[in-house]
Amino acid sequence: MGTSDVNVNSSSSLVKDFLHKCGGVAVIDGGFATELERHGADLNDPLWSAKCLLTDPHLVRAVHLDYLEAGADIILSSSYQATIQGFKAKGYSIEESESLLKRSVEIACEARDVYYNRCCETSADQSTDGKVLKQRPILVAASVGSYGAYLADGSEYSGEYGDAVDLNFLKDFHRRRVQLLANSGADLIAFETVPNKLEAQAFVELLKEEDIKTPAWLSFNSKDGVNVVSGDSLSECAAIGESCEKVLAVGINCTPPRFILDLILSIKQVTTKPILIYPNSGESYDGIRKEWSNTGVTDEDFVPYVNKWCEAGASLVGGCCRTTPNTIRAIHKSLSGKRTV
Numbered sequence: 001m002g003t004s005d006v007n008v009n010s011s012s013s014l015v016k017d018f019l020h021k022c023g024g025v026a027v028i029d030g031g032f033a034t035e036l037e038r039h040g041a042d043l044n045d046p047l048w049s050a051k052c053l054l055t056d057p058h059l060v061r062a063v064h065l066d067y068l069e070a071g072a073d074i075i076l077s078s079s080y081q082a083t084i085q086g087f088k089a090k091g092y093s094i095e096e097s098e099s100l101l102k103r104s105v106e107i108a109c110e111a112r113d114v115y116y117n118r119c120c121e122t123s124a125d126q127s128t129d130g131k132v133l134k135q136r137p138i139l140v141a142a143s144v145g146s147y148g149a150y151l152a153d154g155s156e157y158s159g160e161y162g163d164a165v166d167l168n169f170l171k172d173f174h175r176r177r178v179q180l181l182a183n184s185g186a187d188l189i190a191f192e193t194v195p196n197k198l199e200a201q202a203f204v205e206l207l208k209e210e211d212i213k214t215p216a217w218l219s220f221n222s223k224d225g226v227n228v229v230s231g232d233s234l235s236e237c238a239a240i241g242e243s244c245e246k247v248l249a250v251g252i253n254c255t256p257p258r259f260i261l262d263l264i265l266s267i268k269q270v271t272t273k274p275i276l277i278y279p280n281s282g283e284s285y286d287g288i289r290k291e292w293s294n295t296g297v298t299d300e301d302f303v304p305y306v307n308k309w310c311e312a313g314a315s316l317v318g319g320c321c322r323t324t325p326n327t328i329r330a331i332h333k334s335l336s337g338k339r340t341v
């Protein structure tokens with residue numbers, strides 16, 4: 001057995017072991033880019049949330065910390081739309097771009113360190129203003145958004161890349177970023193808002209070809225509750241995750257809450273891996289104007305479904321775009337009876 005086999009075996013139970021320590025269900029953080037915006041960041045930029053790595057790394061750290069204090073057990077780095085190609089288009093060198101990518105994970109790890117220090121400093125009888133300050137296992141996941149995210153026009157909600165974009169193109173597009181993020185100190189890689197089957201295939205092939213030691217999750221988005229946004233079959237997409245030993249969980253993110261239950265039931269047919277769910281608020285996004293239209297959906301609409309989703313098979317639950325630390329606090333509270341620790 002080579003060293004790579006040893007490493008894969010030792011990380012192959014990371015999510016299941018983590019879930020066990022969390023009492024069966026883990027809380028994922030909430031919308032990251034939209035939370036930066038709520039704090040005043042202007043993300044009308046091709047880099048979207050990754051712009052803050054350049055302009056306001058302190059805010060990036062503060063938002064991670066807010067999610068930890070709201071009860072998130074897993075935080076995702078600010079690298080969703082951070083790509084070497086995107087930074088290069090802004091005039092950054094390859095070295096600078098690579099260092100920004102690594103920085104995104106370092107900042108998340110720093111937030112975790114600050115959080116643990118706060119937990120130590122807070123005695124049990126101190127008031128914590130509703131903050132969850134509890135020493136517990138916390139994972140940092142390196143976010144990898146799709147090629148559509150890099151296009152910066154909301155294409156991750158269509159998954160239509162045109163005929164020129166084939167499997168090799170997507171693998172080459174993502175290769176260096178995945179290598180870097182895998183060696184950045186993150187506990188896992190979060191391939192998220194994956195809009196089509198081709199890109200899912202590219203991600204799992206990259207994990208194998210590049211002998212990536214950091215395990216991953218694979219999370220798709222849907223706009224009809226049946227298929228992924230491109231129209232590709234969710235079952236076929238989830239089965240790609242199931243086929244790869246380095247993918248430790250499969251699920252759905254950035255999808256309206258009303259579709260989630262059916263999507264869990266569909267994924268459950270094809271996977272034995274933990275299922276993760278982190279829906280958006282249910283509002284619509286205009287990818288050109290980079291604006292959300294508020295359809296009146298609120299945190300209160302979302303949270304009551306969380307226990308049903310867990311009963312249906314989800315074991316990692318959080319929020320995506322336009323959810324906030326309040327959403328995560330409410331999810332944490334709502335799951336507290338379900339957790340066995």
Ligand SMILES: C[S+](C)CC[C@H](N)C(=O)O
Nearest residue numbers: 048149152153154285287
């Ligand atoms: C999941 S969508 C809201 C992401 C935003 C998009 N990549 C953009 O740049 O507008």
Ligand SMILES: N[C@@H](CCS)C(=O)O
Nearest residue numbers: 031032033080193254
């Ligand atoms: N983790 C990213 C996903 C965007 S769909 C974010 O929350 O900004």
Ligand SMILES: [Zn+2]
Nearest residue numbers: 254280320321
């Ligand atoms: Zn989202």
